[in-house]
Amino acid sequence: MRATFHLKTLTVAIATLSIASITNAAGLDRSGQDVTAFLQDGTYAEAVYTYIDADVSGYDSSNNDPLNNRYERGNKTGDIAESYDFFRYGVKTDINDTFSIGVLYDEPFGAAAEYKGDNNFVANTNPADSAGEFANDPAPNDPISGGTTAALKPAIIGAENSTAGENTKVEVRSENLTAILGMKLGADKNFQIYGGPVAQRVKSDVKLRGLAYGPATSYTSHISPDQDYGWLAGISYSKPEIALKAALTYRSEIDHSMNIYESYPLAPTLSGGALPSTQVTNMEITTPKSVNLDFQTGINPTMLATAKVRWVPWSDFSITPPLYNAASKNPVSRPDGLNLVDYEDDQWQVELGLAKRIAPALAVSGTVGWDSGAGDVTTSLGPIDGYYSVGLGAKYNVTPEWAVSAGGKYLWFGDAKGQLPTGKIVGDFQDNDGYILGVKLSYQGE
Incomplete structure (x- = not known):
């Protein structure tokens, strides 16, 4: 006789796997843009808090010559990763046996890093003593300014003095609000198509300090919060007899046109007086599209297996502040200038899990995961090339409807x-790790 694993008997195990899953990934990816709250049966609501604490440390380069890309191990950077937290909320209900509606909130993209201590990512209080040997012989045209390294040295030291003691720091925050309408199809309502609009809000602050950044030292930018819109679409299949659910979800790119304040003390020097040292202007950013695959199936009446796969084309993403880009242009070697941030590769992320109901109101789970990263070498503002992970979770049903995970x-x-965007290696980061903690309160009714 064929075993049946009714979904309701496994509901205590389902949500344990998504507490701290698909989080802290390549590029600026953070939440994983999970939509499984919408895929739950009946009326469902959840509130999730996630805390990330990573240890990312390495060494700067003692080579401060902007024309020489050779890496030479220098001082320790200390831990540059700032602790980071965010919330996720979701609510979903069935209008009838065909239509469902839901609203999801998450914080999909972000970054939080700061360099401290005695290294070349901190504006030195006496930069003339730590600037190292700039080229003393006549140099070819500098790839940034068109001048020579020797000519830039006083300007770089002056910029260092103007921000003495300040740290390189980056903070990026984003918010998504997604409305979803789903329609079930087929005689048994096994298939569902769903989609809806997405409102996204983004803001950021960047400070580049220290001799590691050469002429870009003391650069500062502030992006005011900007809201723009995209969309989501997906298809799912369920077979309740074996607790099977599978969903494929596509999220569109979202184009932002935002105000940005920039301060670049050396811009007038680099441009021969053609550029200002500060400006407020407009910048375009396109946050990336993504594809998520969510799968689960019952193994026996008390055990559930899950798989999550996520793809994000970070190689298409860049941040190109106008003043930073203009100051980096060279008519011969770099007519289009530089991006402040870009990535070499696309991100692939995979996570596999098992959940086991060990008591009527208690379930435990375990996961293993892999993230490809977005390429090595990578930006000095987020020097991580993917990860391997292991995770544990538990869920306790306080009542048949309310649960804490x-x-x-x-x-x-x-x-x-x-x-650096110029191609110069300014840091080497090895043997780093981190952890993620999550708590969820959920409700599931008929």
Whole structure:
């Protein structure tokens, strides 16, 4: 006789796997843009809090010559990763046996990093003593300014003095609000198509300090919060007899046109007086599209297997502040200038899990995960090349409808070299790790 694993008997195990899953990934990816709250049966609501604490440390380069890309191990950077937290909310209900509606909130993209201590990512209080040997012989045209390294040295030291003691720091925050309408199809309502609009809000602050950034030292930018819109679409299939659910979800790119304040003390020097040292202007950013695959199936009446796969084309993403870009242009070697941030590769992320109901109101789960990263070398503002992870979770049903879940994940980060947009390697980051903790309150009714 064929075993049946009714979905309701496994509901206590389902949500344990998404507490701290698909989080802290390549590029600026953070939440994983999970939509599984909408895929639950009946009326469902959840509130999730996630806390990330990573240890990302390495060494700067003692080579401060902007014309020489050779990496020479220098001082320790200390831990540059700032602790980071965010919330996720979701609510969903069935209008009838065909139509469902839901609203999801998450914080999909972000970054939080700061360099401290005695290294070349901190504006030195006496830069003339730590600037190292700039080229003393007549140099070819500098790839940034068209001048020589020797001519830039006083200007770089002057910019260092103007921000003495300040740290390189980056903070990026985003928010998504997604409305979803789903329609079930087929005689048994096994298939569902769903979609809806997405409102996205983004803001950021960047400070580049220290001799590692050469002429870009003391650069500052502030992006005011900007809201723009995209969309989501997906298809799902369910077979309740074996607790099977599968969903494929596509999220569109979202184009932002935002105000940006920039301060670039050396811009007038680099441009021969053609550029200002500060300006407020408009910048275009396109946050990336993504595809998520969510799958689960019952193994036996008390055990559930899950798989999550996510793809994000970070190689298409860049941040190109106008003043930063204009100051980096060279009519011969770099007519289009530089991006402040870009990535070499697309991100692939995979997570596999098992959940086991060990008591009528208690379930536990475990996961293993892999993230490809977005390429090595990578930006000095986020020097991680993917990770491997293991996670544990538990869920306890306080009542048949209300449950509390908690989970944690440990991550081994891939080694990465921090690179400037000019191609110069300015840091080497190895043997780093981190952990993620999450708590969820959920409600599931008929």
